[in-house]
Amino acid sequence: MKTDVIVLGAGIVGTSIAHNLAERGRRVALVDRRGPGEETSYGNAGLVERGSIFPVAFPRSLSALIEVARGQNPAAHYHWDALAGLMPWMFAYWRASAPARILDYARTMSTLLAFSLSEHERLAALAGAQHYFREGGWLKLYRTEAGIAQERKEFPLAQHYGLTAREIGLDEALALEPHLRPVFRHAVLWSDPHSVSSPGGVTQAYAANLTALGGQVLRGDAATLTRLGSGWWVMTEQGPVEAPEVVVALGPWARDILGPFGVQVPLAVKRGYHMQYRTEGNAGLSRPVLDEEGGYVITPMVGGIRLTTGVEFARRDAPKTPVQLEKTEPLARGLFPLGERAEAEPWLGCRPAFPDMLPAIGPIPAQKGMWVAIGHQHLGFTLGPVTGRLVAEMMGGEPTCVDPAPFSPERF
Known part of the structure; x- marks a missing residue:
């Protein structure tokens, strides 16, 4: 099966990317080992956290x-046995939590957060998922x-x-x-924030509308991702899928897929x-x-x-x-x-x-046709739809809703 883009990861981020690409007429295969919204996007507090200007920072006071x-x-x-391996990451996280850098974070994240509600509202209207949403902060x-x-x-x-x-x-x-x-x-x-009564249900509704737009939702193993000439190949239960471009939106499993291609990120x-x-x-x-x-x-x-x-x-x-x-x-x-x-x-x-608390959104220059959208920390459900819009705009060479430079994976 040949398509235009393979999106790996059917959480809220990957599903939103696939949806935005399909809206622009791209043939999309959304691939995950499980169904949409059944992993990290399922088990959260259900907030579309428009007001999250301050991050979940590392404690700075001694007490x-x-x-x-x-x-x-x-x-x-x-876990004591995990701390040694986490120390370099935690030290970088501690440094990024300094007061001056928190203000830098706020300026940067405010650009994405400004679109968090409107992009959810847009996708929810298209997918008939408005009944999950409530106002009231x-x-x-x-x-x-x-x-x-x-x-x-x-x-x-x-x-x-x-x-x-x-x-x-x-x-x-x-x-x-x-x-x-x-x-x-x-x-x-x-x-300002909204909330939902089922984050998994919202993600599944967006995925269902993706199929109505002509996209495909497939069960498959992202670990089979292979470079095929100038494009990409992955195996699914429905057979192999080929595409010139791939988006890695696998959240906590992204390093497992990126590492074999020489892409190292501090996730x-x-x-x-x-x-x-x-x-x-x-x-x-x-x-x-x-x-x-x-x-x-x-x-x-x-x-x-x-x-x-x-x-x-x-x-x-x-x-x-x-x-x-x-x-x-x-x-x-x-x-x-x-x-x-x-x-x-x-x-x-x-x-x-990531230790700087910002997601990585953009192309991997060393791997032609590879894009990433990972590391949304506590704001994955909030930022999924606007990330989907930003990635689709970047991939299509359109003017972008926000400046993508601060979120570039090249910063690592």
Whole structure:
């Protein structure tokens, strides 16, 4: 089978790239070992995080580092046997988290984030997926004065980029979410983000519309990717597929595919867990809620309330160690009347991340016809559609919606 472009990886990023290419009349084969939206794009908090000007940075204060080292911070966990291999990456991550570089990050990421909602809305309308989306922003809760003081530092920068963050009182927070228990002292409502009730469902809807546009969604092994003359070849269950161009959008598995072609990138993973719960009585939420110092998010999803944990630094394929879930579940039960678990096992996923916290989007000059769109860290679901648009514009030689230079993989 011959096509114009092979897109490897059917998460939200790869699916959005394939969709945007198909909209432009390109013949596209979207290839993954699993179905669309069944890996990293399935297990997240469901936020289209328009307001994420500040990144999930590496702790800079000594007290915060000591808390993590002692296992006292439920938002972070690590495997001792993985730290030696991760140290160079973590040191670069620490350097990129310096205050001045955080401002550089904000300027750069704001260009992509400006299109995050509009591109999701456009694809959702085309795919008939609007019913998954809700407005109302998200609520951040703080148990201490120190926590809210840190959050207040973000308000001026948010305002500079036209975002709305409003500190609200306990009574107003409980009026917005009446089933929360008043175990917190402060709250901030970020109004710009949207959220969804099924990230996997959204991705699957976009993939279904891709097929309506003439694209193909195929099961296959990305590890079979082979240079074929001036083009590319990959094996699928439907047989071999050939194309002059390939896009690697494999998230945490990208290095496995890029390495054999001499493409080395400093990509690591931040592992994270989720568990879904039923609720007690008629309790419900209308938006995601972050317990900042508790280190977790609870989100209303199809089938219940999803609790999503923070970051675990470990080898990508190491066995599950849902320590953070065990620490945060009692905190979440104190905040909201969670019922019994609705899943037999905790879900584990890997957020692909570069130390500078920016994704890599663009061509690989040393490999003609190879493109990458990887490393979106905590913003993969948010940035999938705008990344899809940007890649399609670049591949077609069109004017681009944002300057792609800061995201070039050549920076490594």
